């Protein structure tokens with residue numbers, strides 16, 4: 471049996487997000503978010519599920535941290551619920567909300583677990599949405615004010631920061647495809663929102679620097695790999711557009727100060743012109759200390775004039791699929807990580823999300839999720855391959871510690887290494903928990 475040894479200082483972690491695990495949506499002074507509204511709107515979430523209770527981690531965080539301690543993680547990536555801090559989005563601060571995150575962060579530090587804080591993981595205060603949401607530049611300023619408060623409040627306790635989780639999901643999945651809150655279907659709106667999200671990110675990074683907060687800051691784009699079905703120029707260009715939409719559109723502005731011209735033109739040709747104001751790109755291109763990469767699946771793509779806005783379609787090559795229907799292809803993980811390193815250089819990378827939907831239930835007190843172990847093994851091996859190829863990866867954080875509220879799929883889709891019984895809220899460690907515990911303990915992978 472061969473072993474892949476990870477670097478001495480390589481970090482291992484687990485990730486969650488506030489709306490997906492906390493519950494207690496009307497407790498502790500929290501105000502409503504767009505996901506409260508969306509999940510309570512009939513037809514938006516499978517089975518009419520919502521995050522009202524979720525995993526009840528608002529009350530059970532100590533139990534969750536005990537699981538992390540047993541697992542042996544160095545890092546816990548969580549998100550702060552903006553409407554738990556500013557119930558109206560701006561203005562009056564909810565002290566109970568701050569106190570909750572202080573209790574949680576203090577418990578992590580007591581257990582030798584480093585908190586990695588995502589400031590925005592999709593739960594925009596509804597009051598701000600009522601004023602136009604991310605389409606309104608005032609929301610950019612509100613995000614900076616919210617970020618500043620959290621920076622100051624947790625300075626010295628939290629030293630790893632992510633501004634925005636997956637701006638592609640916040641803009642395009644939520645305002646063009648319409649699958650997520652607030653559920654608009656307007657490409658021009660989504661393009662404008664994507665620009666405002668990058669502006670919010672850049673201004674928050676600038677404020678972080680101005681305040682001289684100790685620690686490092688980045689953001690967490692979701693990425694994919696689209697392998698051309700053939701070397702026909704049409705297929706190659708179609709895949710370039712697919713990657714350009716999800717990867718280059720968000721990384722180019724931060725690392726080069728410009729949007730990829732081929733995508734600007736493509737959006738303009740689809741009646742979605744990019745509107746940039748003087749000075750915007752200067753804000754956006756604030757240097758970051760690291761990138762958080764969220765990767766789940768890759769596809770083989772080919773040109774199809776009827777293939778939606780980008781005229782690209784996914785080709786089923788017979789890869790195994792997850793229980794949410796995504797293709798399993800660890801090679802694509804290696805390909806996109808080396809693509810990012812080749813294009814954007816030595817910037818440190820944390821894998822801030824990688825995991826799989828496997829819906830196995832509890833049998834005789836355990837969950838035999840061997841398919842999740844196989845997926846994690848293949849993808850952590852791809853991380854090792856990327857490291858060997860010179861990609862500057864500093865850590866791997868799996869999604870997720872717990873089964874949780876999987877957005878429009880509700881509770882039907884399980885990504886956790888710990889099973890949650892949503893009736894009793896009982897946590898059950900899956901086989902993948904014990905497998906990952908061993909990987910972390912040795913910081914090596916048997917291959």
Ligand SMILES: OC[C@@H]1[C@@H](O)[C@H](O)[C@@H](O)c2[nH]c(CCc3ccccc3)c[n+]21
Nearest residue numbers: 487635636639692764766823869876885
């Ligand atoms: O879908 C699993 C996880 C979510 O639970 C996380 O909150 C979110 O950060 C996240 N992003 C992705 C990849 C992008 C995506 C998200 C949701 C639906 C389709 C694609 C997968 N996931």
